[in-house]
Amino acid sequence: MVKHLRVDREEKYEIVEKWFLKDLEMIDGKEADTDNPYFDMHFHKVYNLEAYSCASKYTFARTLNKLNEMYLKKDLKIVNFNDTYLNDDSIWSSNNRDCLVLMRICFYASNLLCLSLCPLS
Numbered sequence: 001m002v003k004h005l006r007v008d009r010e011e012k013y014e015i016v017e018k019w020f021l022k023d024l025e026m027i028d029g030k031e032a033d034t035d036n037p038y039f040d041m042h043f044h045k046v047y048n049l050e051a052y053s054c055a056s057k058y059t060f061a062r063t064l065n066k067l068n069e070m071y072l073k074k075d076l077k078i079v080n081f082n083d084t085y086l087n088d089d090s091i092w093s094s095n096n097r098d099c100l101v102l103m104r105i106c107f108y109a110s111n112l113l114c115l116s117l118c119p120l121s
Contacts, residue, residue, distance in 0.1 A: 002016065
């Protein structure tokens with residue numbers, strides 16, 4: 001865990017705690033149906049954490065899941081997360097692809113608008 005400090009115009013990061021992925025038992029997103037940046041990480045003790053945003057919480061969970069699949073291959077419980085946003089194969093997953101998703105939505109919306117304005121013959 002890193003603590004962010006801002007001194008005048010300089011930003012500093014200080015390592016507060018370190019955990020091992022092998023010790024992580026579960027990630028609890030608390031509420032899958034709301035835009036909530038809070039989550040719990042269960043080690044030998046439960047840590048209550050707050051992400052910068054809900055999107056960053058999901059990105060963090062996806063990253064931990066990928067690292068687990070690549071290196072540990074253990075059963076990592078990820079609960080109270082919306083599976084649609086958690087899986088990478090979904091169109092809505094955002095691993096720095098938020099702009100791509102937004103562009104697709106705008107493209108489809110503009111196509112629908114154009115089609116609705118075309119006269120039927």
